[in-house]
Amino acid sequence: MSANALPHVVIVGGGFAGLWATRALARDRVRITLIDRRNHHLFQPLLYQVATAGLSAPDIAAPLRHILRGQRNVEVRLGEVTAIDADARTVALAGDDGADDSRIGYDYLLLASGATHAYFGNDAWAEHAPGLKSLDDALGIRRRVLMAFERAEAADDPAERAAWLDFAVVGGGPTGVELAGTLAEIARHTLKDEFRHIDPARARVRLIEAGPRVLASFPPELSDNARLKLEKLGVEVVTGHAVETIDGDGYVLAGERVPARTVLWAAGVAASPLGALLDVPRDRAGRVRVEADLGVPGRPEVLVAGDLASIEQDGRPVPGVAPAAKQMGAHAARAIRARLAGRPAPPFRYRDMGNLATIGRMAAVVDLHGFKLKGLLAWWFWLWVHVLFLIGFRNRLLVLINWAWAYWSYQRHARIILDDHDDESGDAAAP
Amino acid sequence: MSANALPHVVIVGGGFAGLWATRALARDRVRITLIDRRNHHLFQPLLYQVATAGLSAPDIAAPLRHILRGQRNVEVRLGEVTAIDADARTVALAGDDGADDSRIGYDYLLLASGATHAYFGNDAWAEHAPGLKSLDDALGIRRRVLMAFERAEAADDPAERAAWLDFAVVGGGPTGVELAGTLAEIARHTLKDEFRHIDPARARVRLIEAGPRVLASFPPELSDNARLKLEKLGVEVVTGHAVETIDGDGYVLAGERVPARTVLWAAGVAASPLGALLDVPRDRAGRVRVEADLGVPGRPEVLVAGDLASIEQDGRPVPGVAPAAKQMGAHAARAIRARLAGRPAPPFRYRDMGNLATIGRMAAVVDLHGFKLKGLLAWWFWLWVHVLFLIGFRNRLLVLINWAWAYWSYQRHARIILDDHDDESGDAAAP
Structure with a gap:
């Protein structure tokens, strides 16, 4: 040829x-x-929605072969x-x-x-505090979160029940904020009336950030707003403290051991x-x-x-x-x-388009070169940008419909627990 | 209490x-x-669509707790x-x-x-010819089918390549017919233009039925029609022969060894x-x-x-x-x-509502107490019945939109390969 x-x-x-x-x-x-x-391109900005059962895996992923089928000079290898x-x-x-x-x-x-x-040298934490990078990570986190409520419901011992209803998200960047906000929403609203022995609304959701404020890449004013919004959703925001250790029973923070069975990692x-x-x-x-x-x-x-x-x-x-x-x-x-062509290449210049993060129901923060938005307006902007950039995915409309339904009903359609395959997820070989 | x-x-x-x-x-x-x-009720009649990447798992499953949240006299235990x-x-x-x-x-x-x-005493076949009963089964089959094309594309040896492009479905009941028809559609249409070293349309899809005809529970006239439609889709229909053995290299049929890396079980x-x-x-x-x-x-x-x-x-x-x-x-x-109430219970009477099976794109057979439908009209009837009975799932509309899109474009949106968890699927303990 x-x-x-x-x-x-x-x-x-x-x-x-x-x-x-x-x-x-x-x-x-x-x-x-x-x-x-993996066989798919992943729209990572919405991965937290798969982890929290708001979207299905195929909603935010498309096969690379399919995206590139018309480009004849490329061959995809798995x-x-x-x-x-x-x-x-x-x-x-x-x-x-x-x-x-x-x-x-x-x-x-x-x-x-x-x-x-990255677990900053504490690789043993990985097993107890999974991070969120791939679809398999997201499905593993979904399973952990949903199973925690199941186990709390089945627990006879009050201390064990409380530990299953104690959730911590480590790291106050955009992913941590999104996860914590959505977890609080699930506990307070989505699971309403579904259990007989526990009240999911009494679950504790903690967001732990070692630095002085959440969303450190945003202006302080928007960080403050995000913190307020998170607290309104029921998230306990802890700043200025790093988690000292994480194991199967919980974590240690500021010298205090917290029995919490679900710890998610969004820190490194x-x-x-x-x-x-x-x-x-x-x-x-x-x-x-x-x-x-x-x-x-x-x-x-x-x-x-x-x-x-x-x-x-x-x-x-x-x-x-x-x-x-x-x-x-x-x-x-x-x-x-x-x-x-034998020419020198120009230097790369990053065009900063601004910074967005969503917090939960109808709340977000947006920083466009000093032009700041927060609350509902910021959320609409965030939604518009994310749906717009789901380009190449035929299911933009479906994702919108899913969201419209989820926000209207507080429901999350992907609350399906599949078999455990934690051990194989993450950095396994080809999918 | x-x-x-x-x-x-x-x-x-x-x-x-x-x-x-x-x-x-x-x-x-x-x-x-x-x-x-498992934590979910499953709409099993559409499970083959999840196995063949037409629907996502959450499209056809809903959490039992959610379905029953308003029924105060019930407690759900996982x-x-x-x-x-x-x-x-x-x-x-x-x-x-x-x-x-x-x-x-x-x-x-x-x-x-x-x-x-059931593998009729040949439990060793289970590993090589998975069946379709749970969502995990469906995701495992989806993975096998999509990976077969990937491996064919990567294979250097022509014999190996051919074995990866050889698919067999054992069992000519409704599930077998649906799987074989959809596999043929994927090979002929969905994957068009996506590979560089293989032509997926040249894949062989065989439907093997030990009895004299497919869809044996239907009138012979509809079985004949189903066979014709399958053959038109590119399925090779073999009747009157039982598979003699199945192993990792293929299967033996009528004394002949067929190297086929993907065998699906819909027989027992x-x-x-x-x-x-x-x-x-x-x-x-x-x-x-x-x-x-x-x-x-x-x-x-x-x-x-x-x-x-x-x-x-x-x-x-x-x-x-x-x-x-x-x-x-x-x-x-x-x-x-x-x-x-201390009363005797009446005997159970089964009201036969009729029999439907879909074959592939816009083709189905319907038998309503002797009133027979086939082809496009039967397919519309089949679609209407299935969407109607997705009751209790909020996503009936979404499933319809998915299908409309899939039929219009020949695309299947759930072609995402997740990590292998074959070993744990099937009859594992609680999900």
């Missing part, structure tokens, strides 16, 4: 960065191999990259059965494998381990320190984009948010195009 | 029979405990019944962690735990093992032979309904279909009411 003579671009990761790069190269004379461990030989310009790929390792050569390599949870993010396969400088979180055009120092044919890339702009790190990942993906495509 | 003085009705199983019985007793002066291993002491009138219940066994006393016991797969149904916990006569499939009013011989306080009950009417067995289960559930409630 003559296509084999074209430069080969290997893109690892079908998230926002990898997918946007792939699409941006649609009309270039290259052949692209897009590698992902598998996990296990090694990179930067001198030979090959990546090693393990199939999902582990057995059939194969090597794929590249002319250009874009690493966009994102981020995973570490770069995907793929960055470590390259012999290049990385930051504390394991992200690859890229050059101004997203190239890797000394290896211009290797680029990094999205949450795996560490880059500063005007003295501040570019944040690990979806718009930044999309912009980096598109820029990496431009940089590869420039290299193919 | 004075409620404890009321007669205690324990109902095991929240399927059609158990749920209909529970609802029928809403205004009776009894207290009811409804026990299920757990698995592990023993029945009919003399002491207690059931033993294992919680989902296995540890906290508890005993629940009853005045009346209704067993409605349904059916499971056995009663839930709960029937064996009672010391009463059972039929070959393990179903409890009940008396005319659905009571167990010699134990009038124990009743059986749904797929677990074996009863004949006019010399023919009452079929294991949803309408029969609902009718039996409602009748069991009447029988319990009669016993409470």
Whole structure:
């Protein structure tokens, strides 16, 4: 095939960065191999809705093959990259059965494998306080939360019952705020009248943030508003204290042991381990320190984009948010195009579109370059932006209908407990 | 609580029979405990749509607690019944962690735990040819089918590739026909343009029926029509031959070994093992032979309904279909009411509402007491009946919209591969 003579671009990761790069190269004379461990692109900003049973997994995910079916210069490979030989310009790929390792050569390599949870050296906490990065994580959290109420209902011992009704979310960033707000809503409203031995509304939902305020990336005024809104929803917000330990019985905070059977982790993010396969400088979180055009120092044919890339702009790190990942993906495509043409690539510039976070029913905070919104108006803005960006998913309308119904009725349609597969979720090999 | 003085009705199983019985007793002066291993009622007639990625799991399931939240005389317990002491009138219940066994006393016991797969003594086939009874089964089958195309795409060896593109469905009843028709549609239409090394449309989908015709419970004329429609969809229909063996490499049929990596089982149904916990006569499939009013011989306080009950009417067995289960559930409630009043219960009469099966895109067969429909009209009738009976699920409209979209676009929105949890699905303990 003559296509084999074209430069080969290997893109690892079908998230926002990898997918946007792939699409941006649609009309270039290259052949692209897009590698992902999972068969789907995930709209991560709504993942907390799957974890809290408001949306089904397929509502926020679409098969990569389907999204890219019309782009003839791309081939999608399901598998996990296990090694990179930067001198030979090959990546090693393990199939999902582990057995059939194969090597794929590249002319250009874009690493966009994102981020995973970080427990700051306390990896033993992972088992007791799951984080939220994949659909399998979300289904595991959904199961834990729903089962906690079931176990509280079945418990005879008052102390055990109380422990099952004690929920903690560690980390007061947008994900932590969203999870805590929604948990409180589930306890106060969704489960009303469904139990006979417990009152779910008496569940304690705690949001624990080590820093001085929640939503630290927002102006203090919006942090204060978010805290107020959370407290109104019934969330107990604790700031200025870090969790000291987490185990199967609960956690320790400010020297006090709290028996809580459900602890969720939204505190730390570490770069995907793929960055470590390259012999290049990385930051504390394991992200690859890229050059101004997203190239890797000394290896211009290797680029990094999205949450795996560490880059500063005007003295501040570019944040690990979806718009930044999309912009980096598109820029990496431009940089590869420039290299193919023998031109220097322009430096990456992050265009900050603003910052949004939702808190719960009809409340959100929005910061658009100093223009601040909060409350209902901010929530409508948040909803509009999120539905708008569910692009490429045919089910935007369905997601809207689901939400309309959920908000009107306080119900959450995806409250289905599937079999436990916690052990296999997270960083398992190909899905 | 004075409620404890009321007669205690324990109902095991929240399927059609158990749920209909529970609802029928809403205004009776009894207290009811409804026990299920899963937290949801499942609309089983559409389970094949979840297996083939047309619907999400929550589209066809609703939490039992939610359905029954307004019925104050019922308590829902999540757990698995592990023993029945009919003399002491207690059931033993294992919680989902296995540890906290508890005993629940009853005045009346209704067993409605349904059916499971039967491999006719070939239990080793179960691993290679999964059946379809629960949502976890459906998600496991979805994963197998989608992964088969992925593995075919990744395979270098032509024989291996062909084996991954060879699908067999064993059993030509309604479930087998639905699965085979939908698999053919996925291969021919849904996956169009998505692969680069294989042509999914060249996949072989075989439907294997040991008897002389598919849909044996329908008039021969409709069986012929179903076969024709299946063949038009691209399904190879084999009748009059039973599969001789099934293993990890394929199956043997009429002495010939067929390398096929995906074999689905829709051939045999056995009663839930709960029937064996009672010391009463059972039929070959393990179903409890009940008396005319659905009571167990010699134990009038124990009743059986749904797929677990074996009863004949006019010399023919009452079929294991949803309408029969609902009718039996409602009748069991009447029988319990009669016993409470010291009256004899009337005999159960099955009202046959007709027989429907769908074949694939816009084709179905309908038999209403000799009034036969086929083709598009039958399909519309089938759709109308199924959407109508999704009662108690708020998402009837959403399911319709999903279908409308799927039929219009040939797309299936739930093509998301989640982590493998085959090993834990099926007959595991509480979900």
